[in-house]
Amino acid sequence: MPPTTARRLTRSFFAIGSERLARRLLGQRLVRVLPDGERLSGLIVETEAYVGPKDQASHARNGRRTPRNEAMYAQAGTAYVYSIYGMHVCLNIVCGRLDEPVAVLVRGLEPSEGIERMKEAFPAPRPPHELTRGPAMLCKAMRITKAHNGLDLVNSGELFLEEGRAIANPSIRRTPRIGIDYAGGWALRPLRWLVAGHPSVSGKRGYGKAKMEPADRSIR
């Protein structure tokens, strides 16, 4: 269980750009407080950086700005929640200056608090690590919906982040991002960060098909 003194992550934590935030979010705690007060939470074990208008995998590629992706242009610490494939939603954390569309997609959590409640979101029984493995799955387990799009994660009482556990560089890997084969050369850039060997990292055998590289130590 987390200490009751857990520190809330502040605006300045998020406002560092997507590559640095993707690294720094690993091990931090994502918290959802349900209407009845129950806490659901997990430690982040997989992220992807979306690096701006030039990034051909980003919803903001070539400066696209529509009602759907408007939250990407908001201040750092804003949630960008979008729907995909007609049946899922995914959560990003916005991390640039105002009007600069950069964000980090949260792709995997190690479930921590409220595991029994998370299980209720799925029709069939499954082990804890498969409650929050993948960007859409973790939103389903954590009851994150499009109603949270545009929410300020720095001030919200229902969805926010807390200081978690440090992850040492040797156990971190970078790979290309998942599901963006349409993005040309951008599909190959190592903008996905993961905790090596963690069971809640998405993809087959926990890694997907992507070839892994050691984490870039210059990115903190």
Next chain:
DNA sequence: CGGCCGATCAGCT
């Protein structure tokens, strides 16, 4: 275990 494919619809063109 790995590969294929259907579900299902918001959002854009």
Next chain:
DNA sequence: GCTGATCGGCCGA
């Protein structure tokens, strides 16, 4: 009209 920052079931090896 087409596509997607996904998931899970089914099938063959």
